[in-house]
Amino acid sequence: MAATVPAGGRVRGAAALLLGCCAAALASGVQDQAEQFFRSGHTNNWAVLVCTSRFWFNYRHVANTLSVYRSVKRLGIPDSHIVLMLADDMACNPRNPKPATVFSHKNMELNVYGDDVEVDYRSYEVTVENFLRVLTGRIPPSTPRSKRLLSDDRSNILIYMTGHGGNGFLKFQDSEEITNVELADAFEQMWQKRRYNELLFIIDTCQGASMYERFYSPNIMALASSQVGEDSLSHQPDLGIGVHLMDRYTFYVLEFLEEIHPASQTNMNDLFQVCPKSLCVSTPGHRTDLFQRDPQNVLITDFFGSVRKVEITTETLSLDSDLAGFESKLPVDELATEPLKYAEQLPVAQIIHQKPKQKDWHPPGGFILGLWALIIMVFFKTYGIKHMKHVF
Amino acid sequence: GAMAAAGLGLVLLLMAGPSPGGGAGCGRDSLREELLLTPLPAGDVAATFQFRTRWDAELQRGTVSHYRLFPKALGRLVSALGVKELHLALTQGFWRTQMWGQPPLQAPAGAELWVWFQPTVTDVDKAWKELSNILSGIFCASLNFIDSTNTVTPTASFKPLGLANGTDHHLLRYAVLPREVVCTENLTPWKKLLPCGSKAGLAVLLKAERLFHSSYHSQAVHIRPICRDASCLAVSWELRQTLTVVFDSFSSGQGKKDWSLFRMFSRTLTDACPLASESKVYVDISPKNKEKELLEVTPAPTSVHEAIVQGEKRTYAVYDLLSPSLFNTSRSLNVQLKWARPQDSSEMPTPILHAQRYVGGYGLQTGQICTLIHNTHPYRAFPVILLETVPWYLRLYVHTLTIITKGKENKPSYIHYQPAQDRRRPHLLEMLIQLPANSITKVTIQFERALLKWTEYPPDPNHGFYVSSSVLSALVPSVIAMKDVDVEQSPLFTSLFPSSDGSSYFVRLYTEPLLVNLPTPDFSMPYNVICLTCTVVAVCYGSFYNLLTRTFHVEEPSRGGLAKRLANIIRKFRGVPPL
Numbered sequence: 006m007a008a009t010v011p012a013g014g015r016v017r018g019a020a021a022l023l024l025g026c027c028a029a030a031l032a033s034g035v036q037d038q039a040e041q042f043f044r045s046g047h048t049n050n051w052a053v054l055v056c057t058s059r060f061w062f063n064y065r066h067v068a069n070t071l072s073v074y075r076s077v078k079r080l081g082i083p084d085s086h087i088v089l090m091l092a093d094d095m096a097c098n099p100r101n102p103k104p105a106t107v108f109s110h111k112n113m114e115l116n117v118y119g120d121d122v123e124v125d126y127r128s129y130e131v132t133v134e135n136f137l138r139v140l141t142g143r144i145p146p147s148t149p150r151s152k153r154l155l156s157d158d159r160s161n162i163l164i165y166m167t168g169h170g171g172n173g174f175l176k177f178q179d180s181e182e183i184t185n186v187e188l189a190d191a192f193e194q195m196w197q198k199r200r201y202n203e204l205l206f207i208i209d210t211c212q213g214a215s216m217y218e219r220f221y222s223p224n225i226m227a228l229a230s231s232q233v234g235e236d237s238l239s240h241q242p243d244l245g246i247g248v249h250l251m252d253r254y255t256f257y258v259l260e261f262l263e264e265i266h267p268a269s270q271t272n273m274n275d276l277f278q279v280c281p282k283s284l285c286v287s288t289p290g291h292r293t294d295l296f297q298r299d300p301q302n303v304l305i306t307d308f309f310g311s312v313r314k315v316e317i318t319t320e321t322l323s324l325d326s327d328l329a330g331f332e333s334k335l336p337v338d339e340l341a342t343e344p345l346k347y348a349e350q351l352p353v354a355q356i357i358h359q360k361p362k363q364k365d366w367h368p369p370g371g372f373i374l375g376l377w378a379l380i381i382m383v384f385f386k387t388y389g390i391k392h393m394k395h396v397f
Numbered sequence: 398g399a400m401a402a403a404g405l406g407l408v409l410l411l412m413a414g415p416s417p418g419g420g421a422g423c424g425r426d427s428l429r430e431e432l433l434l435t436p437l438p439a440g441d442v443a444a445t446f447q448f449r450t451r452w453d454a455e456l457q458r459g460t461v462s463h464y465r466l467f468p469k470a471l472g473r474l475v476s477a478l479g480v481k482e483l484h485l486a487l488t489q490g491f492w493r494t495q496m497w498g499q500p501p502l503q504a505p506a507g508a509e510l511w512v513w514f515q516p517t518v519t520d521v522d523k524a525w526k527e528l529s530n531i532l533s534g535i536f537c538a539s540l541n542f543i544d545s546t547n548t549v550t551p552t553a554s555f556k557p558l559g560l561a562n563g564t565d566h567h568l569l570r571y572a573v574l575p576r577e578v579v580c581t582e583n584l585t586p587w588k589k590l591l592p593c594g595s596k597a598g599l600a601v602l603l604k605a606e607r608l609f610h611s612s613y614h615s616q617a618v619h620i621r622p623i624c625r626d627a628s629c630l631a632v633s634w635e636l637r638q639t640l641t642v643v644f645d646s647f648s649s650g651q652g653k654k655d656w657s658l659f660r661m662f663s664r665t666l667t668d669a670c671p672l673a674s675e676s677k678v679y680v681d682i683s684p685k686n687k688e689k690e691l692l693e694v695t696p697a698p699t700s701v702h703e704a705i706v707q708g709e710k711r712t713y714a715v716y717d718l719l720s721p722s723l724f725n726t727s728r729s730l731n732v733q734l735k736w737a738r739p740q741d742s743s744e745m746p747t748p749i750l751h752a753q754r755y756v757g758g759y760g761l762q763t764g765q766i767c768t769l770i771h772n773t774h775p776y777r778a779f780p781v782i783l784l785e786t787v788p789w790y791l792r793l794y795v796h797t798l799t800i801i802t803k804g805k806e807n808k809p810s811y812i813h814y815q816p817a818q819d820r821r822r823p824h825l826l827e828m829l830i831q832l833p834a835n836s837i838t839k840v841t842i843q844f845e846r847a848l849l850k851w852t853e854y855p856p857d858p859n860h861g862f863y864v865s866s867s868v869l870s871a872l873v874p875s876v877i878a879m880k881d882v883d884v885e886q887s888p889l890f891t892s893l894f895p896s897s898d899g900s901s902y903f904v905r906l907y908t909e910p911l912l913v914n915l916p917t918p919d920f921s922m923p924y925n926v927i928c929l930t931c932t933v934v935a936v937c938y939g940s941f942y943n944l945l946t947r948t949f950h951v952e953e954p955s956r957g958g959l960a961k962r963l964a965n966i967i968r969k970f971r972g973v974p975p976l
Contacts, residue, residue: 059856097489097580097609104609105581120605124582127539129855147527148541149534178856180920344629347895348561350903351872353780356553356829357810 047161047202050311051154052077052087055136057168057177059093064248065239067095068109069167069209069255071117076262077163080310088139088154090126092168092178102246109251109259111243125152133183140164141194158199163207163308167255170210172233173218189219196222203296205308209254211236214290226273226296226303230254230280231287238286253285267310273300426452426466428592429675430599431889433713436681436692436734438746439496440647440654441612442661446599446640447889448591453625453633457515466672467636468590470535475620475634478524478531481568482513482557483620487538489579490613490643491909494751499707501890502639504615505866505907508538508577513557514568525570537582539574546789547865548572549825552813554784554870558894559621560632573786573865575910579614581605587616590638598670598718599678602662603640613643623884637889657733665729669718678716679888680732683709695733699723704891707902708749708875713888749774749873750781750832754866754908761846761916765797768840768867768908772832774874779901780810780831781871783840787824787864789817790847790915797843800828802836819847832871846915854917864911872901 054077056070074089096107096118107118126135138144139154156162168175174182195201206227208216213229220227230237230252239249240256251259257280265271277291277300293300306312349355369377433445452467456476464472474480486504494500510529518524525548533540552566584605588595595603608614617639625631646656659665669676679702682692691712698714699722705711716723716730723730751771758764770781787793795814800807811829815822832838879899884892894903957965957976965975 094578094580097578103606105605118581120581121585122582123585124537127537127582128576128578129542130539147530149531151534151537180856340630345560345562345624345632346629347559348556348564350556350558350894351780351782351870352556353810353829356782359552359811 046159047307048159049156050082050086050161050163050308051156052082052163052165053090053139053154054087055090055131055164055166055168057092057131057166057175059178061093061095061098061100062248063093063168064095064107064246065251066167067091067093068107068117068251070165071107071122072109072251072255072259073165073207073262074122075117075119076259076265077309080262080265080306081267082309082311084123085151086311087123088125088152089123090131090136090139091124092128092131094128100247108243108246109256111241111250113243113245123151129178131178133177133181133187136177136183137187137191140191140200142198142200154200156200159202160200161203161205161308162201163205165207165209166216167209167252170208170212170216172212172215175208175210175216185216185219188216189221192220192225193222196224203298203307207258209237209252213237217292220292220295223295224297225292226300227292228276229290230285232290235287254280254287254289257284262305262309265305265309267306267312269304269306271305273303273305276305426450426454428466428670428673429889430670430673431676432599432602432678433501433888433890434678434680434732436654436656436685437497437643438685439493440645441497441643442646442656443497443613443641443643444661445501445890446603446638448600448638449889450592450636451623451633452636453631455632456634466592467634471590471618471620471636474528474531478528479515479518480512480524480528480620481515481561481622482559483510483528484512484558484617485510485532485536485540486615486617487536487577487579487583488613488615489609490611490615492613492615492643492907494748494906497643498746499748499750499904500641500906501707502617502641502893503905503907504617505573505575505868506910507573507575507863507865508540508579509571509573510540510543511555511569511571513561514570516562516565516568518568521568521570529572536586538577538579540577542574543572545821547574547786547823549786549815549823551784551825551827553811553827553829554782554868557621558619559623559635560629571786575863575865579616580609584608584616587618587638587640590618592672593670597668598673598676599666600670601666602658602664604662604664607662608640608642611642611644613641615642616640627883637893653736655733655735658731665731666718667729668724673719676718677888678718678730678732679713679890680716680734681711682714683711692734692736695735696726696730702888704888705875705877705879706891707904708873708877708879710877747773750869750871750904750906752867752869752906752908754911756911756913757841758843761914763843763845764791764913765841765843766864766911770830770832770838770840770869772834772836772838774834776834777874778831778833779871779874780829781869783826783828783830784868784870785824785826786867787817787826787844788862789819789821789823790849790862791824791844791864791913792817792847793824793826793842793844795826795842798826798841800830800838800840802833802838807831807838846913848916848918851918851920851923854920858915858917861912861914864913866907866910869906869908871904871906873904874901875899 054070054074056066058066070089070091074087077087078084095101096105103113105118106113106116109115109117139152142154144153166175168177170176174184176182192204201224203224204226206217206225208228209230210216212231212233212235214232217227217229238253240251240253242249258276261276261279280289282288427450429449431447433447435443435445437443450466454461456472457479461472461476475483486509488504488506488509491506492500492503510532512525512528514521514524522545526544529540529543532538549571550566550569551571555569555571556564584603588600588603591600593600595601619637619639621635622632623635625633644656644661646661647654666678680694680698682694684690685692694714699717699720700715702713702715703710704713716732718730749772752768754766754768756764757767766785766787768783770783772778800809807830809828809830813825813827815825817824826842830838830840879896879902881896881899896902961976968975
């Protein structure tokens with residue numbers, strides 16, 4: 006009996022150990038599965054970057070937007086997937102002492118404009134209507150592709166807005182505003198049309214937190230540079246250019262993004278810590294209650310970068326190098342019967358004797374018709390119907 | 398084995414047989430690139446880049462599917478929308494004809510687009526709108542603002558520059574956006590249309606930071622059909638991308654007028670574009686002083702070329718980037734010009750035809766547009782077509798149109814006036830004016846400013862509203878007879894306009910754009926009115942309502958809080974009346 010107990014105990018111990026191992030393996034398997042479940046299911050990335058301010062002294066808003074544009078391009082989102090809206094032109098502004106440049110650091114260290122920039126909506130095209138049309142996709146049919154947001158239900162969209170704002174509104178070009186209700190409704194339209202998988206909304210204006218108060222669509226995460234009642238401040242002026250170059254919140258976000266590379270595993274919680282009150286003077290805020298995943302599991306590159314999954318195959322493919330058959334199928338150009346000629350640039354005689362263009366005849370309408378009808382009616386009332394025989 | 402080898406050899410022979418110039422594919426295409434450097438009389442330097450892709454294919458029939466040098470974006474545009482000729486220019490700055498001489502190819506400030514459509518296009522306006530939208534996407538410019546309020550159909554100017562069977566002006570559309578800004582985002586797609594991009598050849602010099610730090614920057618795209626060969630029985634398509642930039646070498650060169658490629662572009666040339674059949678740099682070394690000495694350029698040019706350009710005999714130093722001897726001594730080519738005597742360039746020859754335009758009058762109600770056209774030829778008179786497009790909110794009074802030359806009235810031989818329709822069409826005024834020799838012609842017309850609806854003002858209405866440049870087209874008589882040039886053999890800058898005869902050359906000039914202020918309302922007034930009205934209504938109605946509906950009753954005075962009761966007790970002790 007005494008010999009079996011330790012044997013049984015050993016068996017039991019081994020069984021317990023085995024069970025424990027199985028449980029651990031199962032638990033980690035479940036955790037992996039759970040992580041897989043919470044990993045983002047997006048297949049493409051889009052970015053809509055909007056600067057809403059006009060005039061030279063709002064240089065910093067353009068610099069803000071261009072720095073985010075630059076980071077987003079560097080992390081992999083191509084120009085065809087970025088809709089960049091700049092309400093005024095700072096780089097080639099006559100007041101710019103260094104044309105074709107927009108700087109974000111003083112002493113002109115970093116030119117965020119660069120040599121390869123594609124601005125989709127320029128100058129007067131940046132209006133509330135165009136912005137909402139881009140978001141909801143209700144664009145006139147002749148709009149070129151580069152001006153459309155062609156996202157689908159597996160797209161992660163980054164929306165960045167900067168400019169002057171107030172409690173519940175954002176000013177567009179000093180002449181109109183967009184309210185937080187309109188913005189929330191636009192996002193709901195996007196959700197109903199399944200135009201996004203997840204959306205990250207960043208706003209850098211005064212009282213920015215008021216803009217995300219009214220969101221009610223799922224899968225939206227929002228960040229703002231200041232709370233209601235607070236102003237977002239600008240960072241530093243450059244004495245050579247004469248204006249403030251960037252806003253504080255975006256300056257520190259840019260510094261944070263410079264550390265990110267396409268393979269980094271930094272998550273959203275780090276982004277929430279960017280720019281504490283000591284540096285930003287305003288209190289940045291964020292909103293994650295509408296977001297299904299835990300911000301801990303959301304990578305920065307889910308929104309700011311475009312990380313593609315690449316599958317490497319080892320089978321070879323041979324291309325047909327026989328072009329002889331292709332050449333014989335070329336259509337032969339038909340020749341004209343008589344030689345063609347160039348037009349005369351200033352045929353004086355022909356111009357002087359040009360017949361005037363025949364104006365298309367339009368039937369009289371509106372006022373003239375009414376006037377004649379009145380005259381005829383008065384005539385017949387005065388003289389009676391029997392006088393009509395004089396007419397016919 | 399042997400049969401396979403023979404078969405392979407046959408295939409290779411077939412492949413090597415046709416098209417030595419262009420390579421396999423439908424139609425042959427070739428690229429020529431050229432840079433023309435012209436020192437201007439006032440000390441500036443003008444650099445004109447031209448990239449010409451010529452393609453022997455039938456784009457109209459839409460059967461083309463393989464694009465090589467010709468960019469696919471533009472090729473698809475031409476075939477899908479039935480475009481016969483397309484000219485798009487984006488310009489920043491103004492070409493000062495009086496100081497700099499006649500421009501090789503001028504464009505008005507802002508964006509200019511003029512298109513001739515094929516006769517097969519049924520709805521020209523619809524095709525025009527689609528075209529401007531597509532181009533706005535390609536070039537990142539706000540060309541989608543082109544609509545009926547700024548489009549006109551000229552009847553005598555803007556004849557086609559390419560092959561044309563007849564000229565039915567219903568197929569022509571012309572629009573200018575004077576407020577359009579040109580910056581790097583317009584240059585980038587323009588550079589991407591070049592076969593070598595900006596990586597090889599002459600396009601390596603095109604860096605935005607230097608190009609926009611200039612007095613004049615104009616980039617253009619010209620597509621037109623040309624004769625394929627001398628017999629002109631078949632059509633080829635030509636795409637010319639031109640970029641003209643004028644650098645102020647005097648102010649940026651510390652007071653010296655010497656210039657070099659490195660100083661202007663902060664780059665030098667290292668090789669030619671491998672896809673180009675010709676890649677040359679021309680430097681105008683025509684003598685500027687009385688001794689008729691040619692200017693000296695370093696390094697030594699590969700050849701010297703003489704041509705008659707715009708009626709004058711000019712000498713050019715040619716650097717052929719494809720010749721092997723050029724890069725023997727150094728890997729990079731940096732063309733430099735040093736003025737031997739600084740006063741050489743002070744002589745400023747006046748151009749034969751130049752014009753100015755300005756707004757006269759005072760106040761915000763009326764004004765007048767005055768155009769001064771100068772003909773400085775000593776003995777020859779010639780006609781000029783003046784095309785003016787005025788927006789509808791400046792209401793022109795045609796009965797006030799006066800044309801005065803040398804104190805006498807000058808009646809134009811042809812006038813076409815199309816009045817504006819509010820919010821639908823601009824004014825169009827086209828006149829053929831005969832300019833007598835050595836005269837100044839003044840054209841004036843009065844206008845009245847309209848009050849726009851408050852939603853029609855742009856966000857910055859106090860900047861003013863632009864009136865686009867007038868266009869002057871003329872056949873200027875040349876001093877020296879010019880012979881017909883063979884387009885393929887001569888430099889590109891001599892074959893911009895098709896020449897008709899040797900006695901005159903065609904020139905198209907643009908005047909300054911005008912900036913006029915319209916009467917601007919105070920945009921805060923709606924807010925003020927709402928506040929005031931609501932306050933008045935609230936005060937009046939509220940008071941009446943209170944007076945009528947409020948009932949009054951006597952209220953027992955409250956006992957007061959604890960502090961008050963304690964204070965009352967103390968006061969009772971003191972014998973003082975309570976609170």
